Amino acid sequence: MNLSIDIARKILETSKQRARELRSPVSIAIVDAGGHLVLFERMMSPYGWATGNISIAKACTAVMFNQSTDAVAQWGAGIPGFASSMAEMSHGKFIMAAGGWPIRIGGATVGGIGVSGGNAPGRDDEIARAGLGALEAAAPPILAQPAQLQPMQQQQHSGPYMQPAPSYPLMSPMPPAQAPNNPPALVGPVTPGGNQPPSSAQSQNSSVTGSGQNSPVGTQYLVPGEQQEENFYSDQTQLRSNENHSGGQQ
Secondary structure, rough: OOOOOHHHHHHHHHHHHHHHHHHOOOHHHHHEEEOOOEEEEOOOOOOHHHHHHHHHHHHHHHHHHHHHHHHHHHHHHHOOHHHHHHHHHHOOOOOOOOEEEEEOOEEEEEEEEEEEEEOOOOOOHHHHHHHHHHHHOOOOOOOOOOOOOOOOHHHHHHHHHHHHOOOOOOOOOOOOOOOOOOOOEEEEEOOOOOOOOOOHHHHHHHHHHOOOOOOOOOOOOOOOOOOOHHHHHHHHHHHHHHHHHHHOOO
């Protein structure tokens, strides 16, 4: 973005207004990003002719180092021969004195302003900063933007694995395949160990279910290896019941 003549005029008029309020007639210079003069005004004409060149040098110095001339003077004073060498290389457009500021628009330096001739310490710097305040007043307000998802979150939501899965009707579980010559034995709930012998109540339930009645809710199917073990205990239970029954008849 370049420094337009309209923006330069607005900065100049704001600086002049502040200088009138302070009753301090000064010279004001505005340059572009290349240090070329855009606007200049000397308020105390025909006096103060030296302040014109000083104000231009302040504006160029602020653009050259992209900071205020007061800051340049603080660190440049400790370098021997720095001021004289820079003034020689810039053809007199360098000076270490307060009163110059870079003009920034949108974070980019588009020019500089220099003020000279203040009748009190700090007046030049105050008038220059007042001119920069015109840019802040003319800046458009920044509208609040809605919060956006981060790229990682957007990628997760847009991935195919995040799509809703189709719903299918629930199917009842199918019993495991059994050997044709060894029918399954229906028993009660299986113990956590899987190999413990059933109790007498479970044996009665197994004999009842084997007689053709409906199986209870907790009925489970056993694999062939466990069927033989359960049948062994079932046979022992039946033998004991027959012995008791025969003993009662005697």
